[in-house]
Amino acid sequence: MNRDKDTEYLSKLQDYYADWKNIPSYARLCEIFGIASKSWVKAILTRLGDADFIERTPDGAWIPTRQFFARPLAESSVQAGMPVSVTATQGDFFIIDEMLIDTPSKTTLITVKGDSMIDAGIHDGDVAVVEKRMTANIGDIVVAIVDDDFTLKTLDRENGEFILRPANPAYPVIRPQGTLEIFGVLTGLVRKYRR
Amino acid sequence: MNRDKDTEYLSKLQDYYADWKNIPSYARLCEIFGIASKSWVKAILTRLGDADFIERTPDGAWIPTRQFFARPLAESSVQAGMPVSVTATQGDFFIIDEMLIDTPSKTTLITVKGDSMIDAGIHDGDVAVVEKRMTANIGDIVVAIVDDDFTLKTLDRENGEFILRPANPAYPVIRPQGTLEIFGVLTGLVRKYRR
DNA sequence: TTGACAACAGAACGATCGTTCTTTATATTG
DNA sequence: CAATATAAAGAACGATCGTTCTGTTGTCAA
Numbered sequence: 015m016n017r018d019k020d021t022e023y024l025s026k027l028q029d030y031y032a033d034w035k036n037i038p039s040y041a042r043l044c045e046i047f048g049i050a051s052k053s054w055v056k057a058i059l060t061r062l063g064d065a066d067f068i069e070r071t072p073d074g075a076w077i078p079t080r081q082f083f084a085r086p087l088a089e090s091s092v093q094a095g096m097p098v099s100v101t102a103t104q105g106d107f108f109i110i111d112e113m114l115i116d117t118p119s120k121t122t123l124i125t126v127k128g129d130s131m132i133d134a135g136i137h138d139g140d141v142a143v144v145e146k147r148m149t150a151n152i153g154d155i156v157v158a159i160v161d162d163d164f165t166l167k168t169l170d171r172e173n174g175e176f177i178l179r180p181a182n183p184a185y186p187v188i189r190p191q192g193t194l195e196i197f198g199v200l201t202g203l204v205r206k207y208r209r
Numbered sequence: 210m211n212r213d214k215d216t217e218y219l220s221k222l223q224d225y226y227a228d229w230k231n232i233p234s235y236a237r238l239c240e241i242f243g244i245a246s247k248s249w250v251k252a253i254l255t256r257l258g259d260a261d262f263i264e265r266t267p268d269g270a271w272i273p274t275r276q277f278f279a280r281p282l283a284e285s286s287v288q289a290g291m292p293v294s295v296t297a298t299q300g301d302f303f304i305i306d307e308m309l310i311d312t313p314s315k316t317t318l319i320t321v322k323g324d325s326m327i328d329a330g331i332h333d334g335d336v337a338v339v340e341k342r343m344t345a346n347i348g349d350i351v352v353a354i355v356d357d358d359f360t361l362k363t364l365d366r367e368n369g370e371f372i373l374r375p376a377n378p379a380y381p382v383i384r385p386q387g388t389l390e391i392f393g394v395l396t397g398l399v400r401k402y403r404r
Numbered sequence: 405t406t407g408a409c410a411a412c413a414g415a416a417c418g419a420t421c422g423t424t425c426t427t428t429a430t431a432t433t434g
Numbered sequence: 435c436a437a438t439a440t441a442a443a444g445a446a447c448g449a450t451c452g453t454t455c456t457g458t459t460g461t462c463a464a
Contacts, residue, residue, distance in 0.1 A: 019411080025313070025314030026314070028313035028314055029312050029313060029314050031313075032307075032310065032311060032312065032313050034266045034267075034268075034270075034272060035272045035273070036231070036266055036268075036270050036272050038266070038268050038270065039268065039450075039451065039452085040451075040452065040453095041450075041451075041452095042268050049411090049412065049413085050412080050413055050414080051411095051412060051413045051414065052414090052451090052452075052453085053412085053413080053414085053452095053453080053454075053455085054411070054412050054413075056452075056453075056454095057411090057412090071229040071231055071233070072229075073229075073231075073233050073234070073237050074452080075229075075231050075233065077229060077230045077231050078230070083303055083306055083313075085306075085310070085313070085316060085317070085318050086317055086318065087318045087319075087320065087336070088317060088318065088319050088320070088359075089319070089320050089322070108318075109303070109306065110303075110305050110306050110309065110310075110318075110336075110338075110399055111303045111304065111305045111306055113336075113399070113401060114305060114399065114401055115305075123304070123305075132330070135327070135330040135331065135332050135335075135400070136330065137330045140330075141308075143305075155402065200402055201401070201402050202399070202400060202401050202402060203398075203399070203400040203402075204305055204308065204309065204397070204398070204399055204400075205330070205397060205398040205399075206308060206309055206396070206397050207350065207395055207396050207397060207398075209311075209396060214440090214441075234420075234421060234422085235421075235422065235423095236420075236421075236422095244441085244442065244443085245442080245443060245444080246441095246442060246443045246444065247421090247422075247423085247444095248422095248423080248424075248425085248442085248443080248444080249441070249442050249443075251422070251423070251424095252441090252442090269422080
């Protein structure tokens with residue numbers, strides 16, 4: 015897929031898909047792409063298919079591939095001056111989910127409540143990506159179960175005992191009596207800004 | 210949706226969708242459901258729609274809703290009282306992408322350098338999800354182009370002039386001479402913890 | 405200036421789609 | 435036993451679908 019326009023068509027398709035999770039009919043794609051012939055739409059989709067952005071189900075329906083969801087990653091040190099083509103900075107494309115989630119079956123998302131970890135850059139309302147497991151290392155940020163409730167704290171050790179240390183001086187260190195039950199380890203963080 | 214069979218049909222549909230990310234035609238669903246009449250397939254899908262497992266695009270195509278991916282969080286090894294926070298989504302694919310990216314074509318990921326926004330919970334190495342556009346509102350965190358370099362700051366106004374305010378007292382407020390070039394607006398943030 | 409190619413437009417067609425309507429079999433309930 | 439609900443089957447139909455084939459531009463290099 016080297017045609018310039020195809021990149022533009024792909025973008026429009028991606029935007030539609032983000033809204034509707036579905037690749038519509040050729041007729042509808044005519045409107046979306048702003049062209050008038052179904053045959054040309056087919057040519058475009060075929061090329062996008064050859065470039066492995068989309069593929070067909072056994073029933074002939076078009077569906078997106080992994081590549082379809084890949085996003086360009088730029089370093090902030092990139093020189094500006096190129097207005098549109100920052101996308102064109104070659105190389106790094108990646109998928110956010112795959113970056114954050116290594117083992118989907120063991121991973122769960124938990125919305126953070128409160129500001130007890132604010133000094134670690136974890137705010138109220140952030141979504142924590144947590145890998146469920148029972149063991150953790152000192153220094154890990156863990157989701158522990160204290161008083162039948164989830165709490166997100168840094169795991170530390172004091173006088174041979176495990177403690178949970180908040181990242182906010184306004185909160186007390188938690189020193190669990192007896193065993194400390196660990197739900198999982200923080201492996202990622204996601205935040206969405208209001209728009 | 211209280212019919213027993215519908216639950217069974219739903220799981221067959223979920224299985225197909227897991228494979229192909231697409232809800233096929235009524236004719237194909239006849240085979241999948243193991244029935245012979247399209248009208249009955251329609252009745253089933255209509256009921257699944259009423260129960261909010263699927264919905265229709267403006268084009269009439271069926272697409273899954275959030276409910277469609279919901280999983281009973283039974284296998285949670287914990288008997289915790291009320292883990293309000295566990296988002297039971299655990300859908301099959303790309304939930305984080307979907308959460309953070311509304312318009313893929315205008316969205317770019319930029320790795321954050323430095324700690325000038327640390328008080329806003331944005332750390333060095335975090336990945337900023339940026340929606341490319343030229344205008345922003347006061348209070349938005351924007352990616353601006355200053356001296357041919359990207360910089361992430363809060364947009365503010367001072368004496369009628371736009372300024373870029375860092376979230377770290379160790380850094381100076383940037384008062385651009387002349388025009389301020391905005392690259393995009395921060396819509397999300399992603400962080401990965403070393404493991 | 406010509407000819408190749410890219411980028412569409414448009415018509416034509418049979419297959420398939422979703423929809424509606426009618427009919428049938430089995431199970432449940434009063 | 436009759437009435438009703440559930441769970442389909444099946445036909446019929448017009449709309450829409452994807453596909454193929456043929457034209458029409460505009461561009462650019464030879």
